[in-house]
Amino acid sequence: MTGEEIQTLIAGSFPTPCNNPExxxxxxxxxxxxxxxxxxxxxxxxxxxxxxxxxxQRRHYCEREVLLNNxxxxxxxxxxxxxxxxxxxxxxxxxxxxxMDYAVRMRKxxxxxxxxxxxxxxxxxxxxxxSLVSVIVTFHKKAEIIYPDDPxxxxxxxxxxxxxxxxxxxELGDKYGNMLDDALEKSSExxxxxxxxxxxxxxxxxxxxxxxxxHSRNIFLLDEPVIFDCIEFNDEYRHVDVLNxxxxxxxxxxxxxxxxxxxxxxEDYSLQFSAISxxxxxxxxxxxxxxxANVRAKVNCLRARDADGSDAASHALSEAARYLELMHRYTKxxx
Numbered sequence: 479m480t481g482e483e484i485q486t487l488i489a490g491s492f493p494t495p496c497n498n499p500e501x502x503x504x505x506x507x508x509x510x511x512x513x514x515x516x517x518x519x520x521x522x523x524x525x526x527x528x529x530x531x532x533x534x535q536r537r538h539y540c541e542r543e544v545l546l547n548n549x550x551x552x553x554x555x556x557x558x559x560x561x562x563x564x565x566x567x568x569x570x571x572x573x574x575x576x577x578m579d580y581a582v583r584m585r586k587x588x589x590x591x592x593x594x595x596x597x598x599x600x601x602x603x604x605x606x607x608x609s610l611v612s613v614i615v616t617f618h619k620k621a622e623i624i625y626p627d628d629p630x631x632x633x634x635x636x637x638x639x640x641x642x643x644x645x646x647x648x649e650l651g652d653k654y655g656n657m658l659d660d661a662l663e664k665s666s667e668x669x670x671x672x673x674x675x676x677x678x679x680x681x682x683x684x685x686x687x688x689x690x691x692x693h694s695r696n697i698f699l700l701d702e703p704v705i706f707d708c709i710e711f712n713d714e715y716r717h718v719d720v721l722n723x724x725x726x727x728x729x730x731x732x733x734x735x736x737x738x739x740x741x742x743x744x745e746d747y748s749l750q751f752s753a754i755s756x757x758x759x760x761x762x763x764x765x766x767x768x769x770x771a772n773v774r775a776k777v778n779c780l781r782a783r784d785a786d787g788s789d790a791a792s793h794a795l796s797e798a799a800r801y802l803e804l805m806h807r808y809t810k811x812x813x
Contacts, residue, residue: 725766768808
C-alpha cells in the first residue's frame with residue numbers, strides 16, 4: 479500500500495466500530511487506532527535487516543507477529559485480516575474486492591497505562607517492577623534456547639555505530655566523536671578479554687528466543703503487565719543473551735532517571751532467574767546496557783539524517799547526544 483491508499487482506507491469502513499480513526503506512522507508501519515481495535519499495516523519496504531517488499535512477505539510477517547507476540551500477551555493480538563480494494567473503496571475485512579494487503583488486528587489498550595507515560599508522570603512503583611519481572615522471567619524460562627555460531631558477534635553489532643562517525647563529528651563535534659571512538663576501542667577490548675565468558679553463557683543456555691525490543695514504550699502496566707510488539711521481521715534481533723534483553727529495559731529506566739528501579743529490576747530478576755552469578759556477569763550486563771545506548775544513539779543519528787524539518791532534526795540530534803553520553807558513562811563499568 480501507499481500513503482495515499484492509507485488515507486483512502488481511513489476514510490472508508492472498518493469491520494469494527496471506528497468513529498474517529500487515528501493514524502500513527504512508524505518507520506516501517508502504519509497503525510490505525512479505532513474505538514476498541516488497532517490495525518497495523520506493514521509498509522512495502524526492503525532493508526538489509528527487513529523485507530516487506532511483496533504482499534506475500536507482508537502476510538508472512540503479519541502472521542509471525544501474531545504468533546510471536548502471543549507468547550507474551552493474552553487476547554491482544556487477535557488475527558490477520560485482508561485489506562481489500564474494490565472499484566469504489568479500500569477497506570479491511572471480508573467482502574468483494576481484490577486483496578491488496580494484510581493487517582494485524584489487535585485489541586486497543588489504555589495508552590495512559592503505557593510504561594513510558596507512567597514513568598514521565600512518576601507513577602511507576604517497585605510493585606510494578608516486581609510484577610513485570612515475574613512476567614519476563616516466566617517468559618525467558620520457557621523461551622527456546624538458541625546456540626549462535628559466533629559468540630563474538632556482539633562486537634560487530636556494537637561497531638556498527640562507526641558508520642555514523644563522520645556525521646557525529648560534523649553535527650555534534652569532537653566531544654561526542656571522541657566518546658564514540660573511546661567506546662569502540664573499549665568494546666573491542668572487553669569482548670576480547672571476555673570471550674570465554676560469552677562462550678560459557680551460550681553453552682549454559684542463556685541465549686534465548688526473546689522479545690528483541692524490550693523497553694518501556696512496549697509495555698503496558700495493567701493489573702498484569704502486558705509486553706507487546708516483539709520483533710518479528712528479523713530473528714537475529716530476538717536471539718540474544720537474556721542479559722542483553724533486560725539490559726535494554728534497565729538502560730531505558732536509567733534514561734528516565736530511575737536507576738533505582740533499574741537496580742530493583744535486576745536484583746529481582748537475578749533472584750528468580752540466575753542470569754548473573756559473578757562480577758564478570760555484572761560487567762557483561764553493564765556492557766550490554768552500553769550496547770543498547772549505542773543502538774539508540776545510532777537510531778537517532780539516522781532519524782536526524784532523515785528528518786523533514788529542522789525541529790525534528792534538532793530533537794533527534796539532542797537524543798543522539800544524550801545516548802552517546804550514557805554510552806560513555808557505561809564504558810567506565812567494563813572492568
